[in-house]
Amino acid sequence: MSTHAFTIDDLKRILHTSAGVPEGVDFDGDILDTAFDSLGYESLALLETCGSIEREFKVSIDDDTLTITDTPRTLLRLVNHQLVAPSAS
Amino acid sequence: MGQATVVTGVGVTAPNGLGAKEYWAATRAGRSGIGPITRFTADGYPSRIAGEVPGFVAEEHLPSRLIAQTDRMTRLALLAADWALADAGITPEELPEFDAGVITASSSGGFEFGERELRNLWSKGGAHVSAYQSFAWFYAVNTGQISIRHGMRGPSGVVVSDQAGGLDALAQARRQIRKGSRVIVSGGVDASICSWGWVAQLAAGRLSTSDDPERAYLPFDAAAGGHVPGEGGAILVLEDAEAARSRGARLYGELAGYAATFDPAPHGGRPPGLRRAIELALDDARLAPEDIDVVFADAAAVPELDRAEAEALSAVFGPRGVPVTAPKTMTGRLHSGAAPLDVVAALLSIRDRMIPPTVNVSPDQAYGLDLVTGRPRSADVHTALVVARGQGGFNSAVVVRRAE
Numbered sequence: 001m002s003t004h005a006f007t008i009d010d011l012k013r014i015l016h017t018s019a020g021v022p023e024g025v026d027f028d029g030d031i032l033d034t035a036f037d038s039l040g041y042e043s044l045a046l047l048e049t050c051g052s053i054e055r056e057f058k059v060s061i062d063d064d065t066l067t068i069t070d071t072p073r074t075l076l077r078l079v080n081h082q083l084v085a086p087s088a089s
Numbered sequence: 090m091g092q093a094t095v096v097t098g099v100g101v102t103a104p105n106g107l108g109a110k111e112y113w114a115a116t117r118a119g120r121s122g123i124g125p126i127t128r129f130t131a132d133g134y135p136s137r138i139a140g141e142v143p144g145f146v147a148e149e150h151l152p153s154r155l156i157a158q159t160d161r162m163t164r165l166a167l168l169a170a171d172w173a174l175a176d177a178g179i180t181p182e183e184l185p186e187f188d189a190g191v192i193t194a195s196s197s198g199g200f201e202f203g204e205r206e207l208r209n210l211w212s213k214g215g216a217h218v219s220a221y222q223s224f225a226w227f228y229a230v231n232t233g234q235i236s237i238r239h240g241m242r243g244p245s246g247v248v249v250s251d252q253a254g255g256l257d258a259l260a261q262a263r264r265q266i267r268k269g270s271r272v273i274v275s276g277g278v279d280a281s282i283c284s285w286g287w288v289a290q291l292a293a294g295r296l297s298t299s300d301d302p303e304r305a306y307l308p309f310d311a312a313a314g315g316h317v318p319g320e321g322g323a324i325l326v327l328e329d330a331e332a333a334r335s336r337g338a339r340l341y342g343e344l345a346g347y348a349a350t351f352d353p354a355p356h357g358g359r360p361p362g363l364r365r366a367i368e369l370a371l372d373d374a375r376l377a378p379e380d381i382d383v384v385f386a387d388a389a390a391v392p393e394l395d396r397a398e399a400e401a402l403s404a405v406f407g408p409r410g411v412p413v414t415a416p417k418t419m420t421g422r423l424h425s426g427a428a429p430l431d432v433v434a435a436l437l438s439i440r441d442r443m444i445p446p447t448v449n450v451s452p453d454q455a456y457g458l459d460l461v462t463g464r465p466r467s468a469d470v471h472t473a474l475v476v477a478r479g480q481g482g483f484n485s486a487v488v489v490r491r492a493e
Contacts, residue, residue: 019154019158020153020155020156020157020158044220045158047220048219048220048221051216051220055216
C-alpha cells in the first residue's frame with residue numbers, strides 16, 4: 001500500500017504520460033469537477049490511465065467502477081478510499 | 090459522374106525528404122536517404138542499414154493525446170495525411186462526414202509499439218500492457234486514426250498485400266470514388282525499423298548485407314544482392330475529376346488504369362503474373378504500350394526477381410522500349426509506402442517533364458532495360474506506369490496520366 005494519498009497532481013501527471021494532455025482545456029486549472037468526457041478523455045484513455053494508477057498505487061479499479069467514474073473528483077475519492085481502508089488482515 | 094478519378098493532393102514522409110517538396114528536390118538531385126540504422130542498435134544483425142525518415146519530431150506536428158496512443162508509423166501517416174489534405178485545399182470537417190473516406194495499405198502495422206508492449210507483457214505481466222496496444226500495432230490503425238482525426242466516416246478500409254498493397258489501396262479508393270464518394274484519402278505509410286520489425290524482415294531473406302549505403306541496394310545491377318528496407322511513404326487525396334474541376338482544384342493527374350494478378354505456385358512451369366498485371370492495367374486505361382512514357386519499377390534487387398520484372402517489361406514494351414526508373418534506390422523499399430511514393434514521383438514527373446534517376450546502379454545490359462541512371466532525364470511525360478510486387482506473389486500495376 002502506498003503511503004501517500006492520491007492527489008489531483010498525481011492524476012494529472014499520470015493522465016499526461018498515459019493519455020496525453022487535452023487541447024483547448026485549461027489542464028493546469030481546476031479540473032476536479034470537469035467530466036473526463038469534456039476534458040477529451042474517452043473510455044480507452046481512462047482505462048489506460050487507471051491501469052497506471054493501479055500499478056503505481058497498488059489499488060484495484062474494476063470496470064464497473066470505471067463506468068461510473070465521471071470526474072477527477074470521483075476517481076480521487078475511489079482510489080483514496082482504498083488507500084486509507086484498513087487491510088482485511 | 091465523369092468516372093475519372095484524379096489526385097488533388099499529396100503528402101510525403103520519405104527517407105530522403107520530409108514533405109513532398111523536400112522529397113522531390115532530393116529525388117531530382119539523386120540524393121539518397123539510406124544510411125546506418127540509428128533507431129535501434131543493429132550491430133549484431135546481418136543487415137545494418139536502412140532508409141530512415143530524418144528530422145521527424147512528432148510533437149511538433151501532433152497533439153500529445155495522439156502521441157500517447159500511436160506508433161511511429163501512424164504518426165508519419167497522420168502527418169502525411171494532414172499535408173495531403175492541405176495540399177488539396179480540402180478541410181474534411183467542412184464536408185458531410187459520410188462523403189469522405191480513408192483507404193490505406195499496410196504491411197506490418199505498428200511494430201515498435203507492439204515490441205515495447207510485448208516486452209512489458211513478457212517481463213512485467215499483462216497489467217503492464219498499454220490499453221492502446223488494442224489498436225496501435227494493427228494493420229488498420231493508420232486508416233482509423235486518419236479517419237478519426239478528420240471526421241471522415243465514408244467508405245474506409247485497409248489493404249494488406251505487402252508492397253503491392255500501396256497500389257491496391259489506390260485502386261480501392263478509385264472504386265469508392267466511382268461509387269459516389271466525394272473524397273478518399275489513400276496511400277500507405279509503413280515504419281518498422283525496430284528490432285522486432287527487423288528480424289521479421291530478415292526472415293524473408295531478401296535484405297542486403299552490405300554496409301555501404303551506395304552499394305547496398307542495386308536493382309538491375311549484376312552486383313544486386315537484396316534490398317535495403319526503409320520507412321515512410323505517401324498519402325494521396327483522390328476525387329472524382331468533374332467534382333474536383335468544379336471546385337477549381339489543382340489536378341496532379343488521373344489514376345487511369347489498374348490491375349492486380351497473383352503469381353502461380355512456384356515450380357509449376359506457369360509464367361509469373363507481372364506481365365499480365367501490366368497488360369491489364371494498360372487495357373483498363375485504354376492505352377497501348379507505346380503510349381507509356383516511363384515505368385517506375387518495383388526493383389527488388391534480387392537477381393531472380395529483377396529478371397522476372399525485366400522480362401515482363403521487355404515482353405510488353407520491347408527490349409529497351411521504354412525509359413525505366415527506380416527512385417526507391419534513394420529511399421529503400423518502403424513496403425506499403427513504396428508504390429504510393431512512386432505514384433507521387435510519377436505525377437511530379439508529369440508536372441515537371443522529367444524522369445528522376447535510379448542512383449548507384451550500373452545496369453546489367455542482359456536485362457535489356459533503358460534504365461535512367463545518374464541524373465534526371467528530360468522527357469515530355471504524359472503517362473507513367475507504376476509497378477509493385479508483394480512478397481507471396483502479389484503483382485499490381487497502375488497507370489497515371491496527365492489530367493487534360
